[in-house]
Amino acid sequence: MWKRLALLWTVVRGDAMALWRALRHPLSPGWLKLATAGVVLYLLSPVDLIPEFIPFLGLVDDIVLVPLAIRFILNKLPAAVRADVGARPL
Numbered sequence: 001m002w003k004r005l006a007l008l009w010t011v012v013r014g015d016a017m018a019l020w021r022a023l024r025h026p027l028s029p030g031w032l033k034l035a036t037a038g039v040v041l042y043l044l045s046p047v048d049l050i051p052e053f054i055p056f057l058g059l060v061d062d063i064v065l066v067p068l069a070i071r072f073i074l075n076k077l078p079a080a081v082r083a084d085v086g087a088r089p090l
Contacts, residue, residue: 007059008043012067019070021085028081032073039069 009016022028023036043066050061074082 012070015070018085022077022081025081035073
């Protein structure tokens, strides 16, 4: 599990930091915490779209879906919050 988290962190480092700053921003919308909790629950959940016991494909769904979900959340932020946290538009 730690290997999976370390690999995922290298992929989403910048976006994850922008999401963290957006969560702490005073103008962040209420849905942001729910969406972030959903991404974290999916990442930590033992239930995946592709099971982890399949050698290579088990990690691919996490490495693809989690960054896409984080980028989607960042793109849906209000423009003022996105500008303050430094999130890059897609």
